[in-house]
Amino acid sequence: MERLLIRTLAGLLLAAGSAGAEIQLNAGLELGLVDGGPLPSFQDGSQGKLRYGRGDDGLHLLSGYLQVRSDVGALWQGRLALDLNTQADTPLGVSEAYLEYRPLPESGIRWRARLGAFQPPLSFEHGANGWETLYTTNASAINSWVGEELGGLGIELMARRDLASGDARWYWAAAGSLFYGNDPAGTVLSWRGWSINNWQTAWGGDIALADLPVFAFAPQQAPVSEPFLELDGAPGYYSWAELGLARSLRVRALYYDNRADPDAQGHGQSGWRTTFTSLGAQLALPLDAGLIVQWLDGRTYTGPRFDSGRALDDDFAARFVLLTRRHGRHRVSVRRDWFRVDDRDNSPIDPNQERGDGWTLSYQYSLSDDWRLGIEWLELDSRRPARAADQAAVDLAERGWFVVVRWRHQRRI
16 A cells, blocks of 8 residues: 555656656755763664664764655645665655645635645644754654654645735634554554654654563564554544644644554554544744743553453653744754653553653754754653663663754755
């Protein structure tokens, strides 16, 4: 299904180009000198919170993307985004591929529909091009999880008040989506916990899991999580609504339910029924400053049903506050994260509970429209009893430094 979608969309974009339609190319690379954390990277199968850990010090290609966007006829636009991740088993993969229906406004309402592979729109920290982070190198715990485990193949319908059709600056928007292919979402959050990173799982990609004692009782589980598999044939959904003041304020609420069957299994994965509510706000402040706050609360469970409930059952929650200020070519951002997982099943062989918080301090300097320099420090303090199975500290402070060069470029052909 994924390959067919990508081939179809690529064909449409090429046909649009040959028919004289304008194609917009956006590309970006981020190269960084890294001082990693005390545990191995989570992609090496640890329960560490950082993407770069022990043994990863040095120069890395932190991220990269290529995005192609073009009109397909008068009312449609196609988007294909490729993500470059040198730590992934397949370094170059598709992160988004969809067609968007864009009719003219009607009665002051702007309608949109997109069909294909995309993520639920939770993040105010990321931009539209390649889903790159805007204010820091590493995203918050909430939006790091979005990049790791959330995404589907489906349709989203949206209505938005058209500001161009009136004098008022206030607007509203509302949308809903049906999607397939996100049944294992919650696997990583339960068996590794929250993280702060700039990882983005491509379609067909996976995330390594630690070798936990519970896997002796779950031989069907592969040593990796593949978050974009469809296991039960039932669609999930999300809906969201936003209220905003142009260039000043936006508030967005979103509810997500993958509707996965917790008894479903296949391809080395299990269905995790995952639901959550997210509330986020972004506010422009005086002196070229800005504030972003976000809160997320949910539940995920899987496995056989017992009198006491499901075999694996976790509540999870996270929140963050980010303050950023731009001064000429300079930008300074500071973010405070809090996160937790509460183990509802209390299984002694699978202690998934954790508590943690983190600080991120980031400085960026724009050399030009295409080039940016930056330095970032982050620290995560967490308590996770399951780390004892890896002979790692239950209470752990993980710190990382990043000195980065970011290039991004846009071209129309």
